[in-house]
Amino acid sequence: MELKNDLILRAAKGESIERYPVWLMRQAGRILPEYRAVRNSLSGFKELVETPELAAEVTIQPVDLLGVDAAIIFSDILVVPEAMGLTYEMVEKRGPWFPKTIRSKEELKYAETDFNIEDRLGYVTEAIRITNKELNGRVPLIGFAGAPWTIFCYMTEGQGSKTFSVARKILYTDPDLAHELLDRITTVTIAYLKSQIKAGAHMLQLFDSWAGILGKDQYAEFGVKYIKKIADAITEVPLTLFSKGAFHSIVDLANLNCNTIGMDWQMDPVSFREVIGESRTIQGNLDPAVLYGTHASVEDLTNKMLHTFKSQRHIVNLGHGVYPDIDPEKVKTFIKTVKNYEIIY
């Protein structure tokens, strides 16, 4: 199916664009009353993730309601560990919780790799197919997965953490176990992303939410190494790498086979660009808290952010997921400002 708006794909590849493409991490979610209406009719978050028709519906909502230049499939990075054998629960106000964890070689049995993706994650690929059918080429659809290090954090720690000290302990006490588990996660993630492409994802993003809790050397060994395997395997569609907080590893990431590097709001676009040059597109990086301001201030700070990038290789986004209590009207102002911005470089 031909895309009517392929701006984000051209920006990712470094091709000419007439204006910057814009979307928001977590755009399909709690900020929209229309999302909450769907979500509240269900037993829980996981029911929404696992029901393709409804996942497709909330995926399309921000395209209809906010006017973003891309949809991102509504799902969760934790569907991968679940498919491997570690089920999770989403506890209201607390986040994910895994009844079982992997902290020993014996427990590696909960990290299966020998299964068919469609059998266990068919609800995601089905949601992709339905979404594309309903979008009818209006905008591209982004698929995604968690990066192996972040998935490893949850599979070992079993829940969110300020320090992920259980996960990091294993890197020192049993690096072989760590590499074996990371390798298994990588194998499944590649197969999962390939299925998403086959189902119709036009581009992919890898989220490494907990990259920032490792120093440069450990992130090279336990993070970047596995991201590289995935980046080398994904050749069909543009790939975005977003390693939150990995200020020390930006060059290493930009040297991988990818098109776009995501950038959080703490990093400075000017020095970021100096470091990675013009060979990659940068995605980001408005502070999500800017959207708490007035419409005038959202417009002003969005324009200021756009100025600092000074390059066509830019996909506009926030520096992290949109906060749940943001007024959707402020999001519209952000998007409108980006769409009105004249590229002069």
Add this chain to the structure above:
Amino acid sequence: MELKNDLILRAAKGESIERYPVWLMRQAGRILPEYRAVRNSLSGFKELVETPELAAEVTIQPVDLLGVDAAIIFSDILVVPEAMGLTYEMVEKRGPWFPKTIRSKEELKYAETDFNIEDRLGYVTEAIRITNKELNGRVPLIGFAGAPWTIFCYMTEGQGSKTFSVARKILYTDPDLAHELLDRITTVTIAYLKSQIKAGAHMLQLFDSWAGILGKDQYAEFGVKYIKKIADAITEVPLTLFSKGAFHSIVDLANLNCNTIGMDWQMDPVSFREVIGESRTIQGNLDPAVLYGTHASVEDLTNKMLHTFKSQRHIVNLGHGVYPDIDPEKVKTFIKTVKNYEIIY
């Protein structure tokens, strides 16, 4: 009283040292069974903080039991907001919680500045006096406070948070309120630190635990600006600034009137030293998770860390507080390794 071991003070000032001084953030605390014995005999954490004899006892424990080169007074950064009028509770496994918060000009009444430090925080200065008497000059005593930005985070958010989006929202919606509150916190913090010096603190550290959630410009405006006021006011004893995660603002911090800059474990000592030069001492930065490893591995990785600093201007510490489930014997190995390390530069 004359100090028998003033190694850390000489290291802070850039004077000659025969070996590196070493201590650990959170050394007085849950890793020691002797601490837990004291703590478990009480109604809660706050009773320990507010009882000078017991605070002094747990402050001295790591000097006796671990052999560190400095004591740090057992207290909490949240005693400052409490003295200002915002009481907190320490909820087991959840952390601090403030029944009241400051999110409007009306609520600024909970941020008093016009009070006598000894009246409201006399339990801290008394603990300092008792500690020094009992230490009898064995090692210097470090006093501390939270940096204004981090205290602001708790006073507005009312609890810990992954994003501190309530605190950051105010920076965009009511910067005047933010500056007024930060200014008040700064005023009280300076008076509080001066009282600690008067009571006998030999050096001071400012903890900015949440520095890393702001970008460079906002941290300059709402963080560094107020740290500068404090640094300019503290002229009597050496001052250490530890702004966790503020990778973008290291130079700005090093240019303030301070002796030592703290460094978390994610940052790289070589590039950190390149950036700040030899005009300041660096404190850090072993990954706290290293202490989960074997004794041999703790020794090996501690030596590797020491090698990378290549300067006498180094106070050895972890890159963050020691984790509560660390075996004190591993801490001893860390300390012994530092003490045996021959300075060759």
